[in-house]
Amino acid sequence: MADQKKMVEDITSMEVDFAQWYTDVVKKAELVDYGSVRGCMVIRPYGYAIWENIQHILDGMFKATGHQNVYMPMLIPESLLQKEKDHVEGFAPEVAWVTMGGEEKLEERLCVRPTSETLFCEHYAHIIHSYRDLPKLYNQWCSVMRWEKTTRPFLRSAEFLWQEGHTMHETAEEAIAETEKMLGIYADFCEQYLAIPVVRGKKTDKEKFAGAEATYTIEAMMHDGKSLQSGTSHYFGDGFAKAFDIQFTGRNNTLQYPHQTSWGMSTRIIGAIIMTHGDDNGLVLPPAVAPVQVEIVPIAQHKEGVSEKALELRDRLKASFRCDVDLSDNTPGWKFAQYEMKGVPLRLEIGPKDIAQNQCVLVRRDTREKTFVPLENLEAEIGRLLTAIRDNLYEKALANREAHTYTAHSMEEMKKVADEHTGFYKTMWCGDLECELRMKDEIGVTSRCMPLQQEDLGKTCVCCGKPAKHSIIWGKAY
Amino acid sequence: MADQKKMVEDITSMEVDFAQWYTDVVKKAELVDYGSVRGCMVIRPYGYAIWENIQHILDGMFKATGHQNVYMPMLIPESLLQKEKDHVEGFAPEVAWVTMGGEEKLEERLCVRPTSETLFCEHYAHIIHSYRDLPKLYNQWCSVMRWEKTTRPFLRSAEFLWQEGHTMHETAEEAIAETEKMLGIYADFCEQYLAIPVVRGKKTDKEKFAGAEATYTIEAMMHDGKSLQSGTSHYFGDGFAKAFDIQFTGRNNTLQYPHQTSWGMSTRIIGAIIMTHGDDNGLVLPPAVAPVQVEIVPIAQHKEGVSEKALELRDRLKASFRCDVDLSDNTPGWKFAQYEMKGVPLRLEIGPKDIAQNQCVLVRRDTREKTFVPLENLEAEIGRLLTAIRDNLYEKALANREAHTYTAHSMEEMKKVADEHTGFYKTMWCGDLECELRMKDEIGVTSRCMPLQQEDLGKTCVCCGKPAKHSIIWGKAY
Numbered sequence: 001m002a003d004q005k006k007m008v009e010d011i012t013s014m015e016v017d018f019a020q021w022y023t024d025v026v027k028k029a030e031l032v033d034y035g036s037v038r039g040c041m042v043i044r045p046y047g048y049a050i051w052e053n054i055q056h057i058l059d060g061m062f063k064a065t066g067h068q069n070v071y072m073p074m075l076i077p078e079s080l081l082q083k084e085k086d087h088v089e090g091f092a093p094e095v096a097w098v099t100m101g102g103e104e105k106l107e108e109r110l111c112v113r114p115t116s117e118t119l120f121c122e123h124y125a126h127i128i129h130s131y132r133d134l135p136k137l138y139n140q141w142c143s144v145m146r147w148e149k150t151t152r153p154f155l156r157s158a159e160f161l162w163q164e165g166h167t168m169h170e171t172a173e174e175a176i177a178e179t180e181k182m183l184g185i186y187a188d189f190c191e192q193y194l195a196i197p198v199v200r201g202k203k204t205d206k207e208k209f210a211g212a213e214a215t216y217t218i219e220a221m222m223h224d225g226k227s228l229q230s231g232t233s234h235y236f237g238d239g240f241a242k243a244f245d246i247q248f249t250g251r252n253n254t255l256q257y258p259h260q261t262s263w264g265m266s267t268r269i270i271g272a273i274i275m276t277h278g279d280d281n282g283l284v285l286p287p288a289v290a291p292v293q294v295e296i297v298p299i300a301q302h303k304e305g306v307s308e309k310a311l312e313l314r315d316r317l318k319a320s321f322r323c324d325v326d327l328s329d330n331t332p333g334w335k336f337a338q339y340e341m342k343g344v345p346l347r348l349e350i351g352p353k354d355i356a357q358n359q360c361v362l363v364r365r366d367t368r369e370k371t372f373v374p375l376e377n378l379e380a381e382i383g384r385l386l387t388a389i390r391d392n393l394y395e396k397a398l399a400n401r402e403a404h405t406y407t408a409h410s411m412e413e414m415k416k417v418a419d420e421h422t423g424f425y426k427t428m429w430c431g432d433l434e435c436e437l438r439m440k441d442e443i444g445v446t447s448r449c450m451p452l453q454q455e456d457l458g459k460t461c462v463c464c465g466k467p468a469k470h471s472i473i474w475g476k477a478y
Numbered sequence: 479m480a481d482q483k484k485m486v487e488d489i490t491s492m493e494v495d496f497a498q499w500y501t502d503v504v505k506k507a508e509l510v511d512y513g514s515v516r517g518c519m520v521i522r523p524y525g526y527a528i529w530e531n532i533q534h535i536l537d538g539m540f541k542a543t544g545h546q547n548v549y550m551p552m553l554i555p556e557s558l559l560q561k562e563k564d565h566v567e568g569f570a571p572e573v574a575w576v577t578m579g580g581e582e583k584l585e586e587r588l589c590v591r592p593t594s595e596t597l598f599c600e601h602y603a604h605i606i607h608s609y610r611d612l613p614k615l616y617n618q619w620c621s622v623m624r625w626e627k628t629t630r631p632f633l634r635s636a637e638f639l640w641q642e643g644h645t646m647h648e649t650a651e652e653a654i655a656e657t658e659k660m661l662g663i664y665a666d667f668c669e670q671y672l673a674i675p676v677v678r679g680k681k682t683d684k685e686k687f688a689g690a691e692a693t694y695t696i697e698a699m700m701h702d703g704k705s706l707q708s709g710t711s712h713y714f715g716d717g718f719a720k721a722f723d724i725q726f727t728g729r730n731n732t733l734q735y736p737h738q739t740s741w742g743m744s745t746r747i748i749g750a751i752i753m754t755h756g757d758d759n760g761l762v763l764p765p766a767v768a769p770v771q772v773e774i775v776p777i778a779q780h781k782e783g784v785s786e787k788a789l790e791l792r793d794r795l796k797a798s799f800r801c802d803v804d805l806s807d808n809t810p811g812w813k814f815a816q817y818e819m820k821g822v823p824l825r826l827e828i829g830p831k832d833i834a835q836n837q838c839v840l841v842r843r844d845t846r847e848k849t850f851v852p853l854e855n856l857e858a859e860i861g862r863l864l865t866a867i868r869d870n871l872y873e874k875a876l877a878n879r880e881a882h883t884y885t886a887h888s889m890e891e892m893k894k895v896a897d898e899h900t901g902f903y904k905t906m907w908c909g910d911l912e913c914e915l916r917m918k919d920e921i922g923v924t925s926r927c928m929p930l931q932q933e934d935l936g937k938t939c940v941c942c943g944k945p946a947k948h949s950i951i952w953g954k955a956y
Contacts, residue, residue, distance in 0.1 A: 033601055036558055037588060040551035042601050045616065048547050069526050073518035073637055074552075074590070074621055075574070080514055093580050096553070098590065100575035101625040110515060112552070112576065112590070123511055123520050138523065142621070143552055147579040159551055 011341075013280050018224040022152070025274060029283045029342050032153045039151035039158030043267070046342065049291035050270055051161060055141060057193055057288065058163065058265065061185050067137045067165060072119040074142070075110040080118045084243040087117060090210020094146045096158075112145040117211065117236075117262055120166035121244035124258075130249050131170050134258060135178070139165040154271035155228075155478050162266035168258040170250070172237065175259035176214075179235040182263040183216040186231035193288040194269070195393035196220050196276050197401055198230060199424075199473060201449025206436050209262075213237040219448045219473065221401040222275035225422030227448050227475035230272050233263035271478070276397050277366075283343025284365055286393055287386040294382060295339040296325040299332055299351030309355050313348065313378075320379050321386075340365060345389050346382060366392050409458050411442065414474075418443050424475050428468030430461035438463050445474040489819075491758050496702040500630070503752060507761045507820050510631045517629035517636030521745070524820065527769035528748055529639060533619060535671055535766065536641065536743065539663050545615045545643060550597040552620070553588040558596045562721040565595060568688020572624045574636075590623040595689065595714075595740055598644035599722035602736075608727050609648050612736060613656070617643040632749035633706075633956050640744035646736040648728070650715065653737035654692075657713040660741040661694040664709035671766040672747070673871035674698050674754050675879055676708060677902075677951060679927025684914055687740075691715040697926045697951065699879040700753035703900030705926050705953035708750050711741035749956070754875050755844075761821025762843055764871055765864040772860060773817040774803040777810055777829030787833050791826065791856075798857050799864075818843060823867050824860060844870050887936050889920065892952075896921050902953050906946030908939035916941050923952040 011024035026032050031047030043051065059069070075098060082088045095111035113119065124136060145159045154160075165182060169175040183200055190196040198218035208215035212234035220230045238257035241247070250256040277284040287293050294317060298310040310325050317323040326335050332349075339347055349361040354372075362371045362381065366389050373381045404423030408414040418425060425445060429435060439445055439462075455471040462468075489502035504510050509525030521529065537547070553576060560566045573589035591597065602614060623637045632638075643660060647653040661678060668674040676696035686693035690712040698708045716735035719725070728734040755762040765771050772795060776788040788803050795801040804813050810827075817825055827839040832850075840849045840859065844867050851859045882901030886892040896903060903923060907913060917923055917940075933949040940946075 033604055035551045035597060036555050036600060037551050037553045040553060042551065042597075043549040045546035045548055048549055051549075052547065068523035069530065070523055071521040071526055071529075071621075071639060073513045073515050073520065074623070075515045075518060075637070077514050095580065096576045096588075097578035098574045099577045100587075102571050102573065109578075110574075119513060119520075122514060126511055143549075145552070159553070161549060 011280070011282065014223065014278075021278075021280075022271075022275060025278055025282055025341075026153045031270070031274075037158070039148055041153050041157050041159075043161070046291055047270065050273070050285070050289050051267055053289040053291065054269065055163075058185075058189055059141075061189060062139050062163075062165065065137075065181065065185065067139045067167075070138045070140050071142070072113075072116050072123065072140060074113055076113055076116075076118055078109045078111065080122060081111060083118060083121075084211050084240050087211035087240075091115065091146075094148065096145050096147055113142075114144055114146045115262075115264070116140065116142075116144075116164055117166065117240060118244075120262075121240050121246060121260075124168050125244050125246045128168060128246055128248050128258060131251050133248060134168060134170045135174065136168040137165075137178075138167065139163055152271075154267050154274070156268075160267050162264050165261070165263045167261045168241075168246070169260070170248075170256075170258065172259045175237075175261050176235050179214070179216055179233045179261045179263070182261070183218065183231070183233040186233070186263070186265055187218050189265075190218060190220065190230055190269075190272075191394065193286065194273055194276075195286045195390050195397060196230070196272055197394060197398045199449060199451050200453075201451040201473065203232075203449055204433075204436055204447045204472075206433055207447055209234045211236065211239060213239065216452075217449050219424075219475070220272050220276060221397075221404060221424060221475075222272070222478065223278065223400060224275070225404040225476075227424065227477045228268070228272045228275070229448070229477065230269055231263070231265040234261060236260040236262070275478075277393050278343070281337070282341035284393065285343035285345060287345045287390055290343065290345050291322060292324045292339075292342070292344050293321045293386060294323045294346045294348050295335075295344045296323065296348045296350065297332055297335045297339070298325070298327065299349055299354075301327060303352045305355060306350065306352060310350055313350065313360070313375075317378070317382070321382060346385055364389060366396075407457055408462055409460075411463060414439070414443050414462055418445060422476055424448070424473045426455065426457060426471060426473055427462035428458045428460060429470050429472040430464055430466045431469040432461075432464065432466075435461055435463035439474055443474070444476065446477055448473045448475045448477065489758070489760065492701065492756075499756075499758075500749075500753060503756055503760055503819075504631045509748070509752075515636070517626055519631050519635050519637075521639075524769055525748065528751070528763070528767050529745055531767040531769065532747065533641075536663075536667055537619075539667060540617050540641075540643065543615075543659065543663065545617045545645075548616045548618050549620070550591075550594050550601065550618060552591050554591055554594075554596055556587045556589065558600060559589060561596060561599075562689050562718050565689035565718075569593065569624075572626065574623050574625055591620075592622055592624045593740075593742070594618065594620075594622075594642055595644065595718060596722075598740075599718050599724060599738075602646050603722050603724045606646060606724055606726050606736060609729050611726060612646060612648045613652065614646040615643075615656075616645065617641055630749075632745050632752070634746075638745050640742050642740060642742045645739045646719075646724070647738070648726075648734075648736065650737045653715075653739050654713050657692070657694055657711045657739045657741070660739070661696065661709070661711040664711070664741070664743055665696050667743075668696060668698065668708055668747075668750075669872065671764065672751055672754075673764045673868050673875060674708070674750055675872060675876045677927060677929050678931075679929040679951065681710075681927055682911075682914055682925045682950075684911055685925055687712045689714065689717060691717065694930075695927050697902075697953070698750050698754060699875075699882060699902060699953075700750070700956065701756070701878060702753070703882045703954075705902065705955045706746070706750045706753070707926070707955065708747055709741070709743040712739060714738040714740070753956075755871050756821070759815075760819035762871065763821035763823060765823045765868055768821065768823050769800060770802045770817075770820070770822050771799045771864060772801045772824045772826050773813075773822045774801065774826045774828065775810055775813045775817070776803070776805065777827055777832075779805060781830050783833060784828065784830060788828055791828065791838070791853075795856070795860070799860060824863055842867060844874075885935055886940055887938075889941060892917070892921050892940055896923060900954055902926070902951045904933065904935060904949065904951055905940035906936045906938060907948050907950040908942055908944045909947040910939075910942065910944075913939055913941035917952055921952070922954065924955055926951045926953045926955065
């Protein structure tokens with residue numbers, strides 16, 4: 001067990017320094033490496049495999065709801081970015097500009113896409129002519145770039161991977177319904193597959209996306225009580241359509257502007273997985289996206305028949321699970337620590353005694369609970385345990401969120417609770433920007449969302465005391 | 479049939495103008511749209527779905543041979559690009575340079591990756607320390623950018639999508655074996671799945687990749703006799719490893735440099751599919767990558783039970799094939815032309831008479847052959863026909879290649895045959911750059927490859943008459 005202690009000692013405890021714990025885990029679990037461009041990360045095989053599993057599930061959900069994938073150029077001419085006024089104000093300060101092609105200075109600067117509304121609009125203007133061409137339900141998987149000052153792997157990086165859906169609809173109602181539907185898909189994905197409970201809500205005007213009429217969000221609480229915006233869905237009205245002159249002949253034979261949405265989820269969600277479920281032994285991965293769901297560790301593997309049995313089990317289990325076997329020379333203790341660090345949901349131990357009794361040992365990553373399982377029941381038992389792990393992770397995260405959710409009715413209460421605890425702070429709000437800015441200045445919190453399920457927490461705004469319009473959640477955000 | 483004629487008239491005939499035919503097909507089949515950045519294309523849903531199918535198959539082949547996916551940054555600092563002398567000479571003239579981040583001028587220019595050897599090397603220097611860390615078998619799916627002067631969709635574009643494998647090995651032998659293995663995977667993929675026959679060969683020094691010791695290639699012949707380099711695999715020796723200071727402790731406890739490969743296939747291969755199999759009615763897609771393998775067209779669809787039967791068949795066939803049904807108001811004639819344009823391998827027609835006889839009609843895209851099929855045999859018959867289509871496409875392409883392959887023994891013969899025919903020109907070659915340059919200047923052909931299966935076509939170089947070292951294929955290339 002010396003090896004195991006050694007490895008655990010290599011990472012900082014969450015309680016001592018959560019930020020350092022995070023950095024240690026992403027390095028030790030071999031999720032990322034740093035490259036030489038500030039804020040750009042190398043996503044290593046184990047990290048990328050998590051993203052591939054996320055992609056696979058989400059892409060299936062998108063296609064099942066009628067969406068199609070496309071690919072837009074990675075560069076946007078400055079004049080195109082400038083077509084929608086709010087949008088360019090929001091993004092121009094944080095883009096990377098291409099100014100040279102080979103030896104030649106370009107006549108017009110091109111930015112590396114920070115998001116692709118403008119490109120989709122340009123294309124939609126070419127292909128949307130009649131109501132028969134609607135809806136257009138497009139999505140793309142790509143990388144985008146935002147020139148951030150301070151960066152952290154997955155959470156905030158100059159370049160990140162994401163998907164961006166961009167849709168066009170005949171009516172405002174249909175577009176709003178799409179915006180809500182995609183938020184629902186994100187929420188279901190987080191809760192069912194990632195075991196991350198989320199609050200579904202609407203952003204304030206201050207926090208909404210540059211150019212959007214309304215931004216919907218799912219907000220998750222990390223283990224340290226801070227908030228992470230985990231997916232967003234925007235309703236644009238016909239603002240971009242007007243800016244880009246996208247018109248179609250409607251059913252009544254008049255020219256109309258279509259109504260637009262966009263929605264995105266990024267590699268940031270891997271940061272959410274780490275900070276929601278991880279512990280002092282490293283990553284804890286939800287089974288649905290774990291690159292390896294079952295790691296087989298042979299015990300006394302030099303003894304006759306052990307390696308063979310381990311390989312046989314691997315081959316058998318591969319049909320049903322993502323399964324791997326470690327036959328390296330490292331000690332079992334080292335291997336236990338290694339696969340705990342990597343957050344593998346289940347460890348399967350098999351040694352000579354187990355073989356004699358036609359059984360093996362399954363050890364859960366989340367609870368460390370051990371079960372002796374007859375080999376004939378193995379698939380069923382693994383299936384049951386993986387489901388139990390997902391359920392337990394979800395319940396734990398929900399309990400953490402509930403334990404760190406506070407309600408305040410006045411600025412005094414807000415100050416006190418925000419000084420003492422990090423979490424979601426629920427209050428009523430009048431809807432004025434001024435109060436939102438005061439919350440930031442005086443308390444150091446930002447609005448996370450106005451939950452879709454509004455609560456009646458009182459009649460007056462926590463800040464100004466005037467009549468309240470919304471219940472709202474504030475937090476300290478990643 | 480008026481509609482059908484109309485649509486076909488919209489595209490230029492191959493015989494009249496092959497280049498215009500190509501452009502017409504990519505537009506009319508809705509594969510791409512042009513954006514506002516010169517040389518960057520929008521890949522539309524139908525085009526992107528072909529790429530997704532290609533990705534799915536290739537990725538499976540890569541993973542089955544032990545490769546893992548990663549993601550590297552899209553930007554490369556100029557100093558990093560410059561580390562390997564030949565490499566920077568090859569690529570610096572054709573990259574896009576980022577010089578501004580937000581409002582700030584960058585201290586060092588960053589190029590948008592034209593290829594990622596330098597980034598992989600930087601990462602490998604961090605993670606390769608011992609022979610136990612080898613081999614590293616990484617691949618990435620991404621977009622790259624090369625600032626080309628003249629561009630054509632898929633064939634040559636400023637930005638394109640590809641995969642790039644980058645591997646590191648303990649010995650030269652192992653790296654060379656990997657280079658050859660990956661060439662074999664590309665060749666098998668093209669021949670088995672895309673029905674495109676390829677010649678496997680080695681590039682001349684002049685044509686090899688910037689920084690490589692050896693470049694292997696698969697070369698395909700398009701319908702017009704011109705050549706298309708369809709996939710390449712490079713052996714680097716330890717040149718990059720030395721430039722990037724990647725060293726490992728070997729089995730004998732000395733420090734050694736690892737041996738490296740890279741290999742790539744891009745969206746260019748979609749251009750190869752179009753130009754190998756297409757005809758004057760539009761695209762002809764190999765079934766393995768066709769977004770829709772069977773398009774169901776109801777006949778007299780307003781008659782009772784027809785639409786229902788078409789939908790029922792769609793639902794039934796979806797379990798086994800990529801299948802779609804067109805219930806739009808367009809005429810059957812319009813639909814026939816539309817799905818021929820889109821290259822759907824099989825059209826399934828079903829009307830009242832067919833329903834009465836419990837049968838349907840299957841029409842092959844490649845031969846237009848019609849078969850009446852009892853509904854109970856449908857899956858088996860579709861499976862059989864899809865295989866037959868692949869086989870027929872392959873045989874036709876091979877026959878075209880054989881019909882357009884010429885042998886020459888002297889410059890006089892070369893001149894004559896190249897004036898009269900476009901195709902593969904097989905000759906012997908002394909191996910000197912001077913002769914290669916003369917072939918370009920005097921005949922207007924470039925070396926495609928020295929086939930791995932060398933032929934004895936004579937004893938002397940076609941150009942200088944000195945003793946020959948290799949059999950070689952020349953061509954006019956895309």
